[in-house]
Every structure is written in structure tokens, then in C-alpha cells.
Amino acid sequence: IFPPELRFAFLKFFNRIFHLFSTYCYFDITEIDGVNTNELYNAVQLYLSSSVSIAGNRLSLTRAVNSSSITFGLSNNDSIVDTFNGVTVLWEHVVTQRQTQTFAWRPLPEEKRGFTLRIKKKDKTLILNSYLDYIMERANEIRRKNQDRLLYTNSRGGSLDSRGHPWESVPFKHPSTFETLAMDPIKKQQIMDDLKDFAEGQLFYQKTGRAWKRGYLLYGPPGTGKSSMIAAMANYLGYDIYDLELTEVHSNSELRKLLMKTSSKSIIVIEDIDCSINLTNRKKSGGASSNEAAKRSCYDPETRNGSGSGEESGNGNTITLSGLLNFTDGLWSCCGSERIFVFTTNHIEKLDPALLRSGRMDMHIYMSYCNFPSLKILLKNYLGYGEEDINDDVLREMERVVEKAEMTPADVSEALIKNRRDKEKAIVELLEDLKSRGEINVKDGKLRGHSGNLTELEIVEEEEKRAIDSQNEEEDNDEEEIELEDNICKD
Numbered sequence: 001i002f003p004p005e006l007r008f009a010f011l012k013f014f015n016r017i018f019h020l021f022s023t024y025c026y027f028d029i030t031e032i033d034g035v036n037t038n039e040l041y042n043a044v045q046l047y048l049s050s051s052v053s054i055a056g057n058r059l060s061l062t063r064a065v066n067s068s069s070i071t072f073g074l075s076n077n078d079s080i081v082d083t084f085n086g087v088t089v090l091w092e093h094v095v096t097q098r099q100t101q102t103f104a105w106r107p108l109p110e111e112k113r114g115f116t117l118r119i120k121k122k123d124k125t126l127i128l129n130s131y132l133d134y135i136m137e138r139a140n141e142i143r144r145k146n147q148d149r150l151l152y153t154n155s156r157g158g159s160l161d162s163r164g165h166p167w168e169s170v171p172f173k174h175p176s177t178f179e180t181l182a183m184d185p186i187k188k189q190q191i192m193d194d195l196k197d198f199a200e201g202q203l204f205y206q207k208t209g210r211a212w213k214r215g216y217l218l219y220g221p222p223g224t225g226k227s228s229m230i231a232a233m234a235n236y237l238g239y240d241i242y243d244l245e246l247t248e249v250h251s252n253s254e255l256r257k258l259l260m261k262t263s264s265k266s267i268i269v270i271e272d273i274d275c276s277i278n279l280t281n282r283k284k285s286g287g288a289s290s291n292e293a294a295k296r297s298c299y300d301p302e303t304r305n306g307s308g309s310g311e312e313s314g315n316g317n318t319i320t321l322s323g324l325l326n327f328t329d330g331l332w333s334c335c336g337s338e339r340i341f342v343f344t345t346n347h348i349e350k351l352d353p354a355l356l357r358s359g360r361m362d363m364h365i366y367m368s369y370c371n372f373p374s375l376k377i378l379l380k381n382y383l384g385y386g387e388e389d390i391n392d393d394v395l396r397e398m399e400r401v402v403e404k405a406e407m408t409p410a411d412v413s414e415a416l417i418k419n420r421r422d423k424e425k426a427i428v429e430l431l432e433d434l435k436s437r438g439e440i441n442v443k444d445g446k447l448r449g450h451s452g453n454l455t456e457l458e459i460v461e462e463e464e465k466r467a468i469d470s471q472n473e474e475e476d477n478d479e480e481e482i483e484l485e486d487n488i489c490k491d
């Protein structure tokens, strides 16, 4: 009887009256917002999956790509009650059929899915924002926990994939953990505490005005567990790893782009930093002592202060140390947060002292040859033997010779794997091996501890001191060079 316009206006009016007097307000979170996927929808789905109990009558089960576990979800048109800060809310999963599409850039799913959140009007201002933030955070946490770590590499040499990403990823399933890592337990605990403080330190970093990042320099002979330590860190914190191949990066700006495309909660690794690129002669490159170079640097602010992005030309690879330091330390390092930088090297003395200066890399970790505490961890890992399972004399003998032998944990692991079927034989052969290597080292005077009376800690300190001394010398030379440059400029 009524014309449709009138009917529509009446319904609208009625709806308004209804909402005016209703004690609830409703929020729709649709799966697809226009043509884009709505991140909040996925987050809510994941978040609710942690609150839905398996006891429900009808649940939807999903297992995402790269995920190692199954998540439960609300099935169609089901609802669930949740509480946050003492406020109760209701979530409903709404699924309706989509009307047939006439034209679309991208085919949309046939079903229109969404969540409706019902909150009491009086609670809306109290919780809405913080509740949604909390959901996003929880969802990220669940995602990280469910998903296997990812290992990213830039080995494609600067080319981008179809989505414009310079990084290529593979699932990362390294079994190394701090438990299996053979090193001094006290040092290990310090590193674990440091990592934990970092991961939980958002407020601290905010309060102190520091960028939320941390740098570790791992150094020591090959086979002492530097790469294993990185894997253990990633497994401990649940972070992804970005393995940065510096030789594949052609300029400082490319390095910056790579950094911008890394996600937070990740470890950015540069392995063998001394070998991957010649970063030592940053100011001397191109013969800076010649007049011509000095003149050029006078007019080129980037070369002059050594801290600009300084894309130098000439050799094919124009990435510079200042570019790298900007990457880890400068303003660019702060785009994104919660990042850990790890550099590894076998020769700390070859590194530019600028990298070693205090504040650059927050922690310098020396991965040493196998000592007695690490040996005990390896025996436990590979043979399942605790101290009580090994003959006391054998154990004391091992303790006496292990440091002289200068065997890396990789060598010891090899020796133990070889005889893992016959544990007694493994112990005997390992002891023989340790003894014979120790004797050879003492005979050749190879052990610095014997010839120069230095302990391991002193050796480490000596190496770092030598590196920093050489930096001071270099700075003196640089000052002379700059004076020369200034004179040339004045002329």
C-alpha cells in the first residue's frame, strides 16, 4: 500500500529510534574492505581462535601456510563472549551470500564474511581503542608462535619479486637452541638475559629516548658456533632472520631500501663482515692522499664528513662503511622497531675500529675454543652423558687437556658423532684426540697462553685494544689529511 520510498524512510526512522534507545553499539569488521583485505578481520579471527574452546559444537579449523599448528575459529553465524578490562563484549561471525558481481577488478569471494562486535554504549569509549590494539598485538603474537621462523635472503642481487619485495624467504627450521649451544653457562645466561630485556624493553627504550634495537658482534675462530648462536637467538625470541649478503648490495641506497623492507621483531645478520666487503679503507679509497682526491673531498660534503650516504663510483660495489653504519646506527635504522643486528667475523682485528667503538655494537661476544663447561654440554647433547656417567679420572683428564687442545666445538661434535653408537669408544677417542692436539700445540708453542702467559680473556681484550689503537692512529692520520685538505681549499 505504501510507496517504497516511504517504506524505506519509515524503516530508517525506526532503526534510528531503536538505536537511540538501545544500550548497545555495534561495529562491523568485514573481511574485505573495498578491494583490500582487512587486516583487522584476520587479527580478530586469530585472536578469537585462542579464546574459542575445543568444546564448541561447530568450529572452523584452519592451518595457514608455513604454520605448524591448527587454529580453531568461530564457524558461520556463531557468537562468543569475551571480556577485556572487566568489560564484557560479544563477537558474532556473520556470513552472507554476496550478490552476483557485474564487474570487478579482482574476483571477490562468493561469501561476504565479517565480525560484528557488540559493546555496551557506556563501555565504548572506555575500551574500544585499547581493545582493538590489544587484539592486534595478541594476534601477532599467536601468528609468531604458530608460524615457523622465516629466513630471508637478498641473494637475488637487488631484483624485486612480483610484490616488489627485495627479500626472498624460506621456512627456517634450525634446531639450535641455547640449551644445545656449547659455551660458558654464565656467559650464555648473560646473553639470554640481555635478549629478554631487549624483547621486553619497549617502555625502557621509549623512556630513555633510544631506538629499540640492539647490536651484537660475534667473533671467534671458525666452527665455534657463531651461526648456531644466531639460530638459537632467533628460536629463543621467535624472530625471523634477515641474512644480508653484502656482496649482493650495490649501493648505500639499495642497502637502505633493504632495511626498510625488513619487518620488526627480526634479526638482521651480516656474516663474515671482514670478508664480505672491503670496509676498512673508507677514507683512503681512490687515493685520498693525493691532491686531487683531497680537493674533491673538500667540495663533496659526503666524502668530507664520512657519514653521508657517499655513493662512490669507480669500483662496481659502491657500498661504504658509512653507509653500513647509517644502516645500523643512523636515522634509517629506526624505521621499524625491535630489531637486532648481528655481525659475525673470524678476525676482529681486521674490522674497522669505527665498528668496534663503544655504542656501535652493544655487546661483543667472543666464541671461544671448547673449554670444560662447553665440553660437558656437548657430551650431554651427543651422548646423553652427565658428569656422573663418566669416570672421574677421565673427566679430570679432559678438564686438564681441553683448553690446550684448542679444539672447536665443531671438531668435538664431529668426534662424538662419529662414535655415537659406541659411547665408551667415543669418550676414549675424544680424550686421545684432545691429548694429542694439546701436545702438538704445546710443542709448536702455538698456545699464546703458554708462550705469552695470557689467559683467554686477556687475549680477547688485547685483540680489541689493538683494533681500537689502530683506530686512534688512523684518526691522527685523518686529522693531518683534513688539515692538508683545508689548506688546499684555502689556497
Ligand SMILES: Nc1ncnc2c1ncn2[C@@H]1O[C@H](COP(=O)(O)OP(=O)(O)OP(=O)(O)O)[C@@H](O)[C@H]1O
Residues within 6 Å of the ligand: 180, 181, 182, 183, 221, 222, 223, 224, 225, 226, 227, 228, 229, 346, 367, 408, 409, 410, 411, 413
Ligand atoms: N658452541 C657450539 N655449540 C654447539 N654446537 C656447535 C658449537 N659450535 C659449533 N657447533 C657445531 O659445529 C657446526 C658449525 O658451527 P657454526 O656454523 O655455528 O660455526 P661458525 O662459528 O658459524 O663457523 P664459521 O665461522 O665458519 O661460520 C654446527 O653445525 C654445530 O653443530
Ligand SMILES: [Mg+2]
Residues within 6 Å of the ligand: 226, 227, 228, 271
Ligand atoms: Mg658461521
